[in-house]
Amino acid sequence: MTVEQSYALAKEAYGKWDVDTDAALEILQTIPVSIHCWQGDDIGGFEVNKSELSGGIDVTGNYPGKARTPEELRSDLEMAMSLIPGRHRVNLHALYAETNGKVVDRDELEPVHFKNWVEWAKKQQIGLDFNPTLFSHPKAEEGLTLASPDATVREFWIEHCMKCRKIAEYFGKALGTPSLMNIWIPDGYKDIPADRLTPRKRLKESLDAIYVEEISEKYLIDAVESKVFGIGSESYVVGSHEFYMGYALTNKKTYLMDTGHYHPTETVSNKISSMLLFSDKLALHVSRPVRWDSDHVVILDDELKEIAIEIVRNDALDKVAIGLDFFDASINRVAAWTIGTRNMIKALLYALLMPHDLLKRYQEEGNYTARLALLEEFKTYPFGAVWDQYCVKMNVPVGEKWLAEVEKYEREELFKRTPEVLTID
Structure with missing residues (x-):
């Protein structure tokens, strides 16, 4: 047949x-899905002064063929997108800047360092999303960035995030579609803190400073992302679910929910309808947590279907920005993109057929x-x-x-x- x-x-x-x-x-x-570039090179990036992966993030596996250059990464993305139905987006991290061999620290990044990405996106007729990179850097080694008690460290990361907002605005203007810029930080403590409030006050003040400049949502959508715990922040995470949900709703920012960033008995699908009652926009990072935030390749499981169903049944396709966030170096990386993205689209189709x-x-x-x-x-x-x-x-x-x-x-x-x-x- x-x-x-x-x-x-x-x-x-x-x-x-x-x-x-x-x-x-x-x-x-x-329906566009924002495909994360970091699956293609194990979150390595292209900084000249590259640091070891840190911030509670780990990539396992050593499958051959990972992208070593921006050109290879873009080629791999093109290959994956040729196997994925529909027209989608690509999500970048700041450490994927191209600086022509010059050492450019993260508080010095400018739109010009992403010019090649924009020119490529124009040819592909896709939009770009963005993330400041607040990990894998000497000034993040203590596990505290925007919530650091050291004012010079906070100021460095505030400046980095402000520069990233201008880069995302550049994406939005150049490509004719707003760029979602999401802030996630690794800040927290391995053991029981003596003071939970003060670091959160500092984080709030840092975010207020980052967002002081008004930028039109025609070009930029600001988002913040919580986490329940991480390696090195097992006992306390500054940017908790309650913190960022409160901040987003109070300051009219988009709240981003990562499917691996909650307690094992919580499901993001169950949170979507509640958030939609109070938010004009909502963003997702879809991954597959196995026992914890392990970012396995997305499969067509019940929770993925339920996430899609909640979006579709609540007429929220124009309100929810869907992005992916997994990184598996134990299998072919192009295949990982293809499997995960096709499954996200399958889940949306499943929901549309009910x-x-x-x-x-x-x-x-x-x-x-x-x-x-x-x-x-x-x-x-x-x-x-x-x-x-x-x-x-x-x-x-x-x-x-x-x-x-x-x-x-x-x-x-x-x-x-x-x-x-x-x-x-």
Whole structure:
């Protein structure tokens, strides 16, 4: 049976519930996912005075072929995007600046250091998002940056973040789409603190200083990201969920929720509807935590589906900025991008193919039997046939056929970067 024949049968099955599969595919084309550049080089970046990875972040694995230069990283991103249906975005960190061999510290970064990224994004017809990098730096070695008791350290990182806002504004102006700039910091203590309040006061004051300049949301969307704990901050994180949620709501900033940054029994999907009641915008970093914030490649699991469902059923596709954040060096990095991003898009399609109005009505009527029955039955509806049709429509490989393209790219490009040779089986 051809893809088109399978799709015709799926369209009929969904149509019995007034779910328009053609309309779902049209909507899906309009949803951008922000693909994180740091999967491609294990969060190494291109600074001349590169520091060891730090800030509670760890990347495991040593699969051959990681990007060593900006050109290689952009080539790898292009390869991944050629296998991912739809038009998406790329998310950069400040340590991916290009300084032509000159030592430029982070408080000295300027838009010109990202000119090549902008020119590339123009050719790809995509937007760019951005993050200041407050880790892997001598001034972050003590585990405190914007909340540091050392005023000179705080001032350095405040200046860095201010410079990053101007870089993100440059992205927005040059590319015609606002750049979401997200601040995450590693600040915290390994053991029980004697004072939880003072570091948070300093963080609040630092953020106030960073945001003193008003920049139009036409070009820049400011976001802040919390975390429950990290390596080196197991007992206390300055930028907690409550801190950043309060700061974002009070100061009209976008609150960003990372799926690995909460207690194991918490789910981001359950938080989305509450945040939407009080926020005009919301941002996500989607990863797959395994026991902790381990940033595994996103798979099509129940929580990913539920995140997508919450966005779709609440008509929030224009309110929630979806980004990815995982880094796995144990597998082919281009494949990691492809798997994770395709799964995020699959989850959105799955959500678009549900009769949400009917399910809501069942709930309001107290018909919980029909609600549960239908939710379960739709799990085995022919979603895969609709996904395959979308891939055909977007001119990307159907099913697992993309893997052969990655294998070919690996042989012809990635293995040239290393003497080791592995194969994908």
